[in-house]
Structures are given as structure tokens and as C-alpha cells.
Amino acid sequence: MSLLTTPAAWAAWDLNMRQGVTEISQAVYGLHMTIFWVCVGIGVVVFGVMFYSIYYHRKSRGAVSDTFHESTKLEIVWTAIPFIILVAMCVPATKVLIQMYDASDSDIDIKVMGYQWKWSYEYLGEDLGNGDNMAFFSNLSTPRAEVYNEAPKNPNYLLEVDQPLVIPANKKVRFLITANDVIHAFWVPDFAVKKDAIPGFINESWTIVPEPGIYRGQCAELCGEAHGYMPIVVKVVPEDEYYAWVDNKKQQIAQARGITPAVANR
């Protein structure tokens, strides 16, 4: 029993939602558990009363049915109690939602564009020198041999890309999410970031990741034949490493396109 009551046991139980790594993702997890236990409580009370009544007021015990049919008092009670429970649940839910939707005061803005079937990342304000922003595509890099069972599958099967999205740790990164063709969805479970990418619309989401590391996600909207082949890999690095990477990447892209890269002034 003690195995089931420790937090580690819950975390290891893959049926549950993962806690993630950001403050928001932990808040979402906490909210999820609160609502879960409220629902468990309601279930226990309702089924408790039901099974108690079935057992103790059964016909073989000589029970005679009561006459509270059309009782106004009862109608009010069983309308008021669920109403109070719903209001009580909406208070913490609204708090977390407001926090999640507040994409203001970001340090870095990245436009995320979904394509059939890859992602592109455009770093707004990172000029290449000709007015274009630094941008690149992120394609699935799992070899086809693994897909067709001609080679053993590696642990990150279908969750690896040629060029990951790179962001700095401990900075507020705002994602501006849209799509080029059909509806996709940008989903990184560890950040509690999940937003539809809709052609012609721009949705916002944001994250502050405290720990450097590699985090993986996927397109979460059935978008076509290769929907399962558009993973998202986010590499979170310390701030100085991030800016070094940006400068390097800009040089690479600018040189490939034959333009003189802009000198960053930060």
C-alpha cells in the first residue's frame, strides 16, 4: 500500500499525466490531481449512498418505498450541491488558465510553422542581414530502415530531428504558432505547451524552462499521411550558449544564401 501512496510511485505510473519540468506544467499537474480527487470523492459518496440503499433497503428486508416524490427541498439540494462543487473547481482552474495564457513580456519570440510534415522555426528579431529573420526547418531524422523494421529501433524512435528548436533556459520564450497548409498542433508535454497551428491564424503560447536539457514532443493534430513523422525536439541551453548558437547559425544560413550576416548588437 505504501508503494501506491508515495509520489514516486504515482510519477512512475504511466497511466497518469506527466508532471513536466516547468512551473506551469507542475501547476497543470496539480490542478489535474485536485480535480481527480474531487471526482473520486463524488464517486465514493454517490456510489456509497447507492450501494447502501440497495443493500439495506432491499425488498427481502421488507423495505417500503419512501414518498419524497416531487420534493422541492430535495430538488434544490441536488441542484445546489453540484453547482457549489463546480464553482469550487473553477476557481483553481481559472487561476492556472490565466497564468497559461499570459504570454506578455517575453524575452524571445519564435514563430512556429507547421507543414505537411515538418516544422519550421523563425527567430523573430534575429536579422540575417537582408531583413529576413533567421529560420530553418526541422525534419524527422529517424532512418527509414528503422521505420520498415530493417534496422533495430533506437530509444528515441520517431522522436528525433535534424535541427532541433534551441531556446535558452530561464528566459520567457513566446511561441507564435501557425500552419502553412492544414491544421497541426504544437505539443511539448514537459512544458504543458499544446496549441493548434491553424493556417491564417496565429496562436500564442509560452514557456520558461528552468533546466537545460532535451525535451521532445509531437504534432498533436491528425494532419495527414505522415502526421506521426513530425516530432518536435527542443534543446534548452544556458543563455550564453544560446546566443553563441544563434550567432553561429545566422552565419551558416547567411553564408549558404550568399549574404553578409548582420552583426548582433546585444
Ligand SMILES: [Cu+2]
Ligand atoms: Cu501535423
